[in-house]
Amino acid sequence: MVPARDTYHHGDLHRALVDAGLDLARVGGAKSVVLREATRRTGVTARAAYRHFADREALVRAVARAALDHMGTAILAGQTGVTDPVDLLREVGRGYIAFALDEPGWFDVAFFAVREFVGSGSGTGSGIGSDTGIGSGVGPVAPPAGAEAAPSRLLRSALDALVDAGMLGPERVLPAASMCWSGVHGFATLATRGPLAGLPRSALDAQADRLVDDLVAGVTR
Amino acid sequence: MVPARDTYHHGDLHRALVDAGLDLARVGGAKSVVLREATRRTGVTARAAYRHFADREALVRAVARAALDHMGTAILAGQTGVTDPVDLLREVGRGYIAFALDEPGWFDVAFFAVREFVGSGSGTGSGIGSDTGIGSGVGPVAPPAGAEAAPSRLLRSALDALVDAGMLGPERVLPAASMCWSGVHGFATLATRGPLAGLPRSALDAQADRLVDDLVAGVTR
DNA sequence: TGTACATCAGTGAACGCGCGTTCACTGATGTAC
């Protein structure tokens, strides 16, 4: 299981720990990203992790970012060959939910990692960081750091394409984004860790398709 | 803090522990419902809890049920005096989100309590139990145990009222429920423990109102 | 080209924490006769 190292120095321990964290998160979500276990799997002392991450939370954040990247990539892959802007938007929704159902652990760590829920008082920032911004409703949105294919960016792109096609008023982009994101995120959450969790996959897929169609119809109406 | 008991027998330890659990959940969500702390606050030995709950999970489930009751009650309260079916639906959506923003800890425990997310394989049941059923899409739905004012029931009632008013086809009830529930739940989740968590309350409220209006428009279109 | 030395990436053992849970037990309560 543990690849025995022949060198004292690991080479790329940072990446190796994130990869191990992804494996852990895949099976058990954010709470399963255990620092000791990640180092164990990497064949390294627990202490070694602190050379690369300030604490466990920093590791979990890195894993969350990586999971979000995977999500973006998966959604993007579902869009290949699609040019019609309406279909493009539909694929964002389908891809978002499909990823959550296919990889509930990664979906979990991507969105439920650090901030278990916002406690009392106002938060320090804007949550997870790399997938924020859409729908903040105040002027041009700063691009998220690094994540080119972040789900929220893909959603935004699809909506922009609708605007270009004359199928959506520019002033409707933000509300539309809000409705679409809330809709698919809510369904994904209800289906992976909520009351819908027990339903068979086929039923969830059918419901998801209908939901996405309704959302798209609501937006392009 | 701890009310000193004068009797050896507590009286209603079951309820007292759930109440203590609600206090804990209110501040820190599901993960803060700690059995030992609940007994401490009740002025009772940790062991005593096992006379009333099989294990910690059973306690958390009871707290989740109580929190869901509070949620239903809050939504119901927001509907007082409202008779127009469209407004009725709107109030369900507003109330759902408002409760999540007002009581993120209770919202958390109500929906994210036991099943952190559905692990590998098919689940044993249908999730949280008392708020399931809408949108399962197969015939008449068994009434949830006890929770008369469960949020999903209030949503269903509002949609039924729209049907009675001739504003919604009966075959559209389930899809509409799916879209509404997903929409408000998603927004509530993004706002309390997701990327929208850092936004000021006023911005969230404004966005929520717009979202609910859009959802209602999408349903009654 | 060789050597001194600063720098960096690891080691291995240990600590304290708070938790859920279990042990054998005792104090209070209510019912049968």
Added chain:
DNA sequence: TGTACATCAGTGAACGCGCGTTCACTGATGTAC
């Protein structure tokens, strides 16, 4: 009405767990001269 006794609701101490984190340390690497 009093007493024996089953039943139930608590006690108090302890256990083991696995975690995140810290200690002083050593092995490997690369750069200056």
